[in-house]
Amino acid sequence: MIRRAVVQQGIRARSSLAGVQVISKKNLDPAAASSSYMEQLEGEWSTAKPFEEIPGPTRWQLWRGFQKGGEFHHLDMAELMDLYRSRFGDMVRVPGLFGMPTTVFTFKVENFERIYRTEGQWPVRGGADPVLHYRANRKDAFFKDCVGLFSNGPEWGRLRSAANPVLMQHRNANLYLEPMQRVNNQFIDRIRATRDKESLEMPGDFLDTINTLTFESVAVVALDRELGLLRDSDQKPEAKELFRNIKIFLQSFFDLGIKPSVYKYISTPTYRKFSQASDAIFDTCSMYVNEAVARIDGQSAAEREGRRSILEQLLQINRKFAVVMAMDLLFGAVDTTTSALAGVLLSLAKNPKQQQMLREEIVSMLPHPDRQFTLAEMKSLPYLRACIKESMRMFPVTFGNIRSAGTDVVLDGYRIPQGTNLLMLSSNMLRDERFYPRPNEFLPERWARLQDDNSAESPLRNNLNPFVYLPFGFGPRMCVGKRIVDLEMELTVANLVRNFHIEFNYPIENAFKRSFLNMPNIPLRFKFTDVNYS
Numbered sequence: 001m002i003r004r005a006v007v008q009q010g011i012r013a014r015s016s017l018a019g020v021q022v023i024s025k026k027n028l029d030p031a032a033a034s035s036s037y038m039e040q041l042e043g044e045w046s047t048a049k050p051f052e053e054i055p056g057p058t059r060w061q062l063w064r065g066f067q068k069g070g071e072f073h074h075l076d077m078a079e080l081m082d083l084y085r086s087r088f089g090d091m092v093r094v095p096g097l098f099g100m101p102t103t104v105f106t107f108k109v110e111n112f113e114r115i116y117r118t119e120g121q122w123p124v125r126g127g128a129d130p131v132l133h134y135r136a137n138r139k140d141a142f143f144k145d146c147v148g149l150f151s152n153g154p155e156w157g158r159l160r161s162a163a164n165p166v167l168m169q170h171r172n173a174n175l176y177l178e179p180m181q182r183v184n185n186q187f188i189d190r191i192r193a194t195r196d197k198e199s200l201e202m203p204g205d206f207l208d209t210i211n212t213l214t215f216e217s218v219a220v221v222a223l224d225r226e227l228g229l230l231r232d233s234d235q236k237p238e239a240k241e242l243f244r245n246i247k248i249f250l251q252s253f254f255d256l257g258i259k260p261s262v263y264k265y266i267s268t269p270t271y272r273k274f275s276q277a278s279d280a281i282f283d284t285c286s287m288y289v290n291e292a293v294a295r296i297d298g299q300s301a302a303e304r305e306g307r308r309s310i311l312e313q314l315l316q317i318n319r320k321f322a323v324v325m326a327m328d329l330l331f332g333a334v335d336t337t338t339s340a341l342a343g344v345l346l347s348l349a350k351n352p353k354q355q356q357m358l359r360e361e362i363v364s365m366l367p368h369p370d371r372q373f374t375l376a377e378m379k380s381l382p383y384l385r386a387c388i389k390e391s392m393r394m395f396p397v398t399f400g401n402i403r404s405a406g407t408d409v410v411l412d413g414y415r416i417p418q419g420t421n422l423l424m425l426s427s428n429m430l431r432d433e434r435f436y437p438r439p440n441e442f443l444p445e446r447w448a449r450l451q452d453d454n455s456a457e458s459p460l461r462n463n464l465n466p467f468v469y470l471p472f473g474f475g476p477r478m479c480v481g482k483r484i485v486d487l488e489m490e491l492t493v494a495n496l497v498r499n500f501h502i503e504f505n506y507p508i509e510n511a512f513k514r515s516f517l518n519m520p521n522i523p524l525r526f527k528f529t530d531v532n533y534s
């Protein structure tokens with residue numbers, strides 16, 4: 001068995017899968033793949049059980065179950081997954097209804113590894129059908145030759161190759177550090193202005209404020225402008241509308257994605273909401289991009305010599321690309337980062353000892369509370385990173401990930417034909433003692449390296465297979481906003497912790513509603529007490 005080192009998000013871990021890095025039978029140059037591994041795949045295939053024998057509900061059971069009074073009707077996504085798993089086991093085949101594809105759910109990390117390792121050059125992630133349907137059916141055919149990052153195949157590969165040098169470069173982080181700092185300062189001011197004067201607690205709708213922060217933070221990158229929604233005055237009506245429509249878009253997108261719907265054949269009320277919100281978002285993003293074009297056209301040659309913003313760099317590729325990327329970044333950024341930030345704040349609030357250790361790390365780096373972080377300082381805060389990583393383990397943002405099988409592959413002894421939609425459900429593993437001793441404790445030191453030797457890992461992670469914990473996905477298709485969100489989260493948490501002692505004096509057992517994205521489900525009445533520096 002060949003053992004290869006896999007470096008994923010700073011973890012150096014070992015993959016036990018026999019074979020090579022990329023091993024797709026059909027969509028890769030066969031010469032590039034290991035012939036022995038191909039033979040292994042083919043050998044397994046010939047003896048594997050047929051796809052149709054994977055246990056799961058029938059079409060009728062599914063349809064009936066989602067009707068009023070049906071057994072699935074009131075279940076959230078996580079409850080539905082738990083039910084499927086207890087009834088059918090670690091692999092479940094769920095037949096497609098109304099043009100949705102048949103999907104296989106898998107709960108085993110060995111299968112995740114195999115799926116990712118055979119995903120091929122252009123990994124296909126399903127689940128974005130409502131976006132693709134809208135973009136294919138727009139009357140002006142705007143998206144015809146630029147469908148965006150929710151597309152698949154060579155079209156996705158072309159766009160992603162253009163986006164990576166702009167969005168995935170560390171050096172570009174300098175471009176958004178300063179505007180993100182300004183947004184962060186507005187967030188801190190807003191907390192001071194809106195917390196209760198006596199109890200120092202935030203109002204129950206604090207989630208909206210976090211949501212506004214994450215929206216503003218990505219807008220300064222994608223639209224190259226501060227929208228000012230965290231300020232009390234000077235809020236632009238079109239910015240408020242954009243924010244409102246992003247919320248409608250995300251909500252209706254998940255509704256259309258989770259429940260059986262005939263929207264591809266008849267325009268349902270939810271699809272109409274989704275489509276109207278998409279129209280409005282498109283109009284506003286186009287307007288902001290046009291403004292940026294006019295601003296750049298008006299610049300002198302000397303001004304143009306300066307550093308180009310992310311939007312300007314995207315505009316250099318072309319205007320349409322910049323509009324589509326702005327939309328995709330807004331869609332990808334807002335709820336995900338909100339969920340992750342809420343998780344870190346709850347973790348720190350419930351673990352004052354770790355919160356204090358974090359504060360000491362931050363204050364030792366930046367003793368003066370009013371001075372802003374530089375990029376170099378941000379890079380020297382290992383405990384901060386460990387706290388964020390640990391809280392995303394305890395409160396994962398997503399259920400797992402989605403792929404289409406990149407090749408014919410055998411999973412758990414069953415044949416999975418190329419193109420099959422696969423859901424990898426990992427969130428239960430993140431609290432599994434087999435992988436994480438003391439799984440329900442917030443222990444950032446899990447993520448510390450014990451020595452300089454990379455192979456020495458914390459005993460708080462057991463033989464960790466790197467495919468258990470992939471909050472930003474894996475491979476060429478992983479989150480394109482990773483660099484942006486790293487900086488945004490680190491900056492926000494560092495600024496909050498150096499300004500405030502954070503408490504949360506309520507239970508957090510059911511803090512999140514579990515779905516495709518796990519969103520906070522309780523009033524976030526954090527108590528923020530000013531840190532005294534005198």
Ligand code: HEM
Binds near residue numbers: 328332337473482485
């Ligand atoms: C904590 C916050 C975030 C989490 C947990 C997260 C997680 C993910 C995951 C799991 C994927 C799928 C990756 C795969 O298929 O392997 C993804 C894709 C994506 N994310 Fe994020 N994300 C976050 C923040 C952001 C931000 C801030 C942006 C934009 C600035 C963003 C933009 C996107 C986009 C556009 C995609 C699609 C990429 C593609 O298919 O090529 N995300 N994200």
